[in-house]
Amino acid sequence: MDNPYRPYPVKISKTLVETEDKQLKSFWLDFLDPADAQAFDYTPGQFAELSVSGYGEIPIGIASSPTEGDTLLFTVNKVGVVSNRLHNMNEGDVMGVRGPLGNSYPLKEMEGKNVVIVAGGFAVTTLRSTVTWMLHPDHRDKYGDITFIYGARTPGLLLYEDQWREWQKRDDINCHVTIDREVEGWDGLVGFVPTVCEEVAPQPDNAVALICGPPVMIRFTQPVFDKLGWQAEQIVMSLENRMKCGIGICGRCNVGPEYVCKDGPVFTKAQLDNLPAEY
16 A cells, blocks of 8 residues: 555445444445455454445455455445545545555464454444355365354344355364354354353364454453463454554554554464553
8 A cells, every 4th residue: 555544445235234223324436447356454353444435434345355356245234424424435436545454363373273262243344254264275275173153142133144045064174153042043052152151172282362342242251262372462352443544644543552443453362461441
């Protein structure tokens, strides 16, 4: 990215309301200039700033994988001025994407290891990117067992159903999808994510865990991993800590000496244990 403030112009090629409460909507974005698509060289775990002229920009994790081509996927929660405007935009509208920004999941360091992915609700976005990348034929042999544990309150709040339904049919990923309470017609697991983690009991030997979700999910999941013998260095998390500029200039997202937008958003639990409890 030559100019970190310059957004690439993109066109909305497809939209999809993802959840029954209509709060989460996915956007597929195509670059107007093929050269920009080449310049936007990203890795799962990174994020970008989505901008709408006259309204501003917001940091959003990249949900697509580089293995899926040049089209970018973002899933946006309707919580503010920019996101509300985005939800009212249509296919064919033009907007901006600035990035890619931040670090990524340690995919190279994860090679040769078993990978456990734990996601809750909306936080599954960049983990979708990661699983898609690891399952690609060019990458699958580089990793051991892949275990995916994902939960939401209700079936209607689960994202990317087509994707994880396909994963459930494969024999090279262990896919566990759960909802909090019994719902008529639901054919999956029932129970909170920490409970499912305890039942699946992923072992720490030669393994890495990527955990991302609401604070309450993480608070109750962490003891499960501790009980199973996981070390802080083996657990990787992704933070969203009041990020604004995305390049460590505005100073809104710092935790101690670290800027979440520039030094993160991906940190090991061992790194987080040495930072002030501000995240």
